[in-house]
Amino acid sequence: MTHDLHTALQALPPALTQALTPELTDRFEGVISAERFTQLQSLSGLESDPLMLTLLPLAAAYAITPVSHFRVGAIAQGQSGALYFGANLELVQQNLFHSVHGEQAAISNAWRHGESGIRAMVVNASPCGHCRQFMNELQHANQLQVVLPDQGRQALSHYLPYAFGPKDLGVESGLLAHMDHGLQHPSRDPMMIAAVAEANASYAPYSSSPAAVVLQSDDERLFCGRYAENAAFNPSLPPMQMALSAMAMSGVPFHRIRRALLVQKAQGQIDHRLASVAALGAVSDVALQTEAV
Numbered sequence: 336m337t338h339d340l341h342t343a344l345q346a347l348p349p350a351l352t353q354a355l356t357p358e359l360t361d362r363f364e365g366v367i368s369a370e371r372f373t374q375l376q377s378l379s380g381l382e383s384d385p386l387m388l389t390l391l392p393l394a395a396a397y398a399i400t401p402v403s404h405f406r407v408g409a410i411a412q413g414q415s416g417a418l419y420f421g422a423n424l425e426l427v428q429q430n431l432f433h434s435v436h437g438e439q440a441a442i443s444n445a446w447r448h449g450e451s452g453i454r455a456m457v458v459n460a461s462p463c464g465h466c467r468q469f470m471n472e473l474q475h476a477n478q479l480q481v482v483l484p485d486q487g488r489q490a491l492s493h494y495l496p497y498a499f500g501p502k503d504l505g506v507e508s509g510l511l512a513h514m515d516h517g518l519q520h521p522s523r524d525p526m527m528i529a530a531v532a533e534a535n536a537s538y539a540p541y542s543s544s545p546a547a548v549v550l551q552s553d554d555e556r557l558f559c560g561r562y563a564e565n566a567a568f569n570p571s572l573p574p575m576q577m578a579l580s581a582m583a584m585s586g587v588p589f590h591r592i593r594r595a596l597l598v599q600k601a602q603g604q605i606d607h608r609l610a611s612v613a614a615l616g617a618v619s620d621v622a623l624q625t626e627a628v
């Protein structure tokens with residue numbers, strides 16, 4: 336457990352510190368099941384929103400912010416009722432557009448764990464314009480509630496009136512909708528199998544360029560990132576960023592990356608390779624393997 340996580344844990348109400356300390360192991364991926372969340376409400380005596388706000392410093396403890404030193408903690412509550420932590424990630428010596436925002440990290444965490452919608456986004460600072468636009472890409476975005484420490488609950492439309500979104504570009508689905516791009520590859524390599532599956536689940540309605548990145552750590556764990564496009568293009572989340580965020584939200588340092596694989600659709604409109612190499616190169620000397628399928 337990192338010093339930051341230990342500090343955040345110790346600062347919680349004692350009942351929560353006691354309940355969560357055994358769970359925040361090296362295998363914790365920033366996920367609290369709906370059942371466990373209900374138990375934590377009973378243990379702490381806190382209602383749902385106050386409890387999620389109380390847990391935010393735990394999420395923020397996973398932030399990596401060498402540039403801003405500003406830690407964003409976000410918790411996405413999925414349609415299942417489960418909670419997914421997110422934190423911001425900045426890549427030192429890379430352009431700022433390589434950054435992952437806390438809300439993006441929380442949504443991608445929920446997506447990786449099979450959620451098809453987000454009920455609420457709880458965050459410790461007002462969402463920036465980039466994140467408001469990113470959240471507007473979610474399917475059922477019109478039902479999404481944003482919860483801030485001093486503002487209570489508000490619909491996303493309160494923060495993003497007169498929004499431009501997928502429907503303006505003729506896209507009827509949304510981020511977290513079930514996808515299958517039909518990509519296939521005969522390889523039996525577990526990383527390749529994982530990467531093809533993740534690429535098939537990626538969301539690329541504007542460029543038709545599905546892609547995914549899988550990172551393997553020195554203990555052979557796999558961390559996956561899917562490409563997530565956005566109607567406003569720039570808030571799109573590249574697959575390498577999502578994979579690095581998955582590692583960060585599991586508390587695994589980047590120097591433990593041993594292998595990195597990008598899988599992308601052959602003849603897609605976008606080539607993810609150069610951006611992926613740049614982002615990976617900020618944190619690792621491992622060479623990126625690229626496969627077009």
Ligand SMILES: [Zn+2]
Binds near residue numbers: 438463
């Ligand atoms: Zn943001």
